[in-house]
Amino acid sequence: MSEVLAILLSAAGGFAGGLLGIGGGILFVPALTVFLDYGQVEAEATSLLMIIPVALVGVWRQQRYGNVRFRDGAVIGITSLLGVGVGVIVANEVPVRALELGFAALALVIAFSLAKRALRTPTPAR
Numbered sequence: 001m002s003e004v005l006a007i008l009l010s011a012a013g014g015f016a017g018g019l020l021g022i023g024g025g026i027l028f029v030p031a032l033t034v035f036l037d038y039g040q041v042e043a044e045a046t047s048l049l050m051i052i053p054v055a056l057v058g059v060w061r062q063q064r065y066g067n068v069r070f071r072d073g074a075v076i077g078i079t080s081l082l083g084v085g086v087g088v089i090v091a092n093e094v095p096v097r098a099l100e101l102g103f104a105a106l107a108l109v110i111a112f113s114l115a116k117r118a119l120r121t122p123t124p125a126r
Contacts, residue, residue: 002035009035014054018061025051026107033100040099041091 013027025047032043062068091099 002037006031006035010050014057017054018058026110029103030107040096040103044091044099044103045088 009027009031013025013031016027025044028047028050029040029043032038032046033040038046059068059073
C-alpha cells in the first residue's frame with residue numbers, strides 16, 4: 001500500500017513540476033521518507049535521480065512552446081555541479097535530524113514565497 005501511495009505522490013510531484021515549475025523533490029523526498037521509510041539521505045539521493053527523467057520530459061515539452069533558454073540552463077547546470085558535490089559531502093557528514101529540519105525549513109520558505117507571490121497584485125505583462 002505504501003508503495004502505491006509513494007507512486008501516486010511521485011506522479012503528483014512530476015505533475016506539479018510540469019505545471020508550476022517547482023522541483024518535484026519537494027514531494028518526492030517526503031513521499032520516500034514517510035511512505036517508504038527511506039532515510040533522509042537516501043530519499044534525497046533517490047529524488048535527485050528521479051528528477052532526471054522528469055526534467056528531460058519537461059524540457060522537451062516546454063521547448064516545443066519556445067519557453068526554454070538553453071544557454072542560461074546550461075550555464076546554471078554546469079556551475080551548479082560544484083554545489084551539488086559539496087552538498088553531497090555535507091549531507092553525508094551532518095546529523096540526519098539537521099537534514100530533516102533543513103528540508104522542512106526549505107519547504108516552508110518556498111511555500112511562504114509562493115503564497116506571497118500569488119497574493120501580490122498582478123503586474124501588467126512586459
